[in-house]
Amino acid sequence: MRRSRTLIISIAAAAAVALATAAVPAVGGWRSTAPQDQSLRALAGEHGLYIGTAIDVGALDDPTYAKIASTQFSTVTAENVMKWDTLEPERGVYKWELADEFMAFAKANHQKVRGHVLVWQNQLPKWLTDGVTDGSISSADLSQLLHDYITTVVKHFEGQVWQWDVVNEAVTDSWDSPAGQITYKGFWYQHLGEGYIADAFRWARSADREALLTYNDYNIDAFGDGGPLDKTEFVFQMVKSLRQKGVPIDVVGSQAHLSTRYGNYSPFQIADMLDRFATLGVATALTEVDVRNLMPQVVTGDTINPLLQAQAYDFSALMQGCLSSRHCLSYTVWGFDDGHSWTNTWDFGLGKGAERMATLYTADYQPKLAYSAVQADLAYSGAPRVLSRIPQQPKR
Ligand code: XIL
Numbered sequence: 001m002r003r004s005r006t007l008i009i010s011i012a013a014a015a016a017v018a019l020a021t022a023a024v025p026a027v028g029g030w031r032s033t034a035p036q037d038q039s040l041r042a043l044a045g046e047h048g049l050y051i052g053t054a055i056d057v058g059a060l061d062d063p064t065y066a067k068i069a070s071t072q073f074s075t076v077t078a079e080n081v082m083k084w085d086t087l088e089p090e091r092g093v094y095k096w097e098l099a100d101e102f103m104a105f106a107k108a109n110h111q112k113v114r115g116h117v118l119v120w121q122n123q124l125p126k127w128l129t130d131g132v133t134d135g136s137i138s139s140a141d142l143s144q145l146l147h148d149y150i151t152t153v154v155k156h157f158e159g160q161v162w163q164w165d166v167v168n169e170a171v172t173d174s175w176d177s178p179a180g181q182i183t184y185k186g187f188w189y190q191h192l193g194e195g196y197i198a199d200a201f202r203w204a205r206s207a208d209r210e211a212l213l214t215y216n217d218y219n220i221d222a223f224g225d226g227g228p229l230d231k232t233e234f235v236f237q238m239v240k241s242l243r244q245k246g247v248p249i250d251v252v253g254s255q256a257h258l259s260t261r262y263g264n265y266s267p268f269q270i271a272d273m274l275d276r277f278a279t280l281g282v283a284t285a286l287t288e289v290d291v292r293n294l295m296p297q298v299v300t301g302d303t304i305n306p307l308l309q310a311q312a313y314d315f316s317a318l319m320q321g322c323l324s325s326r327h328c329l330s331y332t333v334w335g336f337d338d339g340h341s342w343t344n345t346w347d348f349g350l351g352k353g354a355e356r357m358a359t360l361y362t363a364d365y366q367p368k369l370a371y372s373a374v375q376a377d378l379a380y381s382g383a384p385r386v387l388s389r390i391p392q393q394p395k396r
Helices: 002-023 040-045 057-061 063-072 097-108 126-133 139-156 186-192 195-207 231-244 267-278 306-324 369-379
Strands: 050-055 075-078 112-119 163-168 212-217 251-254 257-259 283-292 328-333
Touching (some): 040 050, 040 063, 050 063, 057 063, 057 097, 063 097, 075 097, 097 112, 112 139, 112 195, 112 212, 126 139, 126 186, 163 195, 195 212, 231 267, 306 328
Parallel strands (some): 212 251, 251 283, 257 283, 283 328
């Protein structure tokens, strides 16, 4: 008895010495990495959150672009090369090269893929839209073509896509709803009626049992007054009714293309939006975050730069909202540098390229204030209000 007690005591003493020794840093040795020296990817990983970017495949030849894309982000979305006009430029002839190049990049860098996009009214091949216009493609043909396209594409990437954007931008906005209420819109609705939405989700599920299936839209970052012109409310009711019918929809994606001219969002509005969607049993994602800028650009002396501050605030409000909602799975920016942002050439109503500088990095890859705001949100958030993500399982 006595002997073994002595043994236990000496083992405990030795362990205590070992622990104490380990805790003393060697001279010039261990030092924790400061949060500002950690990648967004590493910091987001501590929350179980995926942080992503859209990838311009043509820019991957630029080593700086490729380095930032691979080290800062844990999920990627193809900005253009998984759209119908790229994948099936001629009827029945699929071109996988660019999409496969994108998928290989993601795989090499251990990144999850958001597949973008199966059903959308933009970037459709000409043979398809022309065929519908000249009557050579009937509604029945169109539905069959959509089925075949979804099945072919989802099968091609089966097992490699985490979240698919199945249906994108299917409803109107308050400014293009002349009847005074939000409704369905676009090519697919005009030719097939709203039933194409449920069909698309079901066809996608049949082709890949594991991918999470997303409804994705813009201008749904916050709920409004709940009235007929509240787009977020319309999408909420749409998703609710799809879920009630057993349609396999797993995620609602809020694109979150913001601009400083849209006024002040608070993190609480974003959190409320995400939490309310989660009550439907779906997860959420911020899928195309950028913040275009219309703030004064000339700043003198040491004054606060309103352009950078305003933009950083919106990036941060979105990040804080996402962090606070445990069903918010990913936060993806739509391009990470001002040199490769669609805002440089897109017309948002004020002329092409009028609102830009929408990303986290300058065109010469210097991180902007928005970058450190997002980095700090990730570094300094935690319990009691920020807890790790709740993973989403595909609905059967
Ligand atoms: C944009 C791309 O960024 C541009 O390069 C392209 O010319 C047009 O499409 N919503 C979406 C994205 O779902 O696919 C769009 O991407 C941006 C708006």
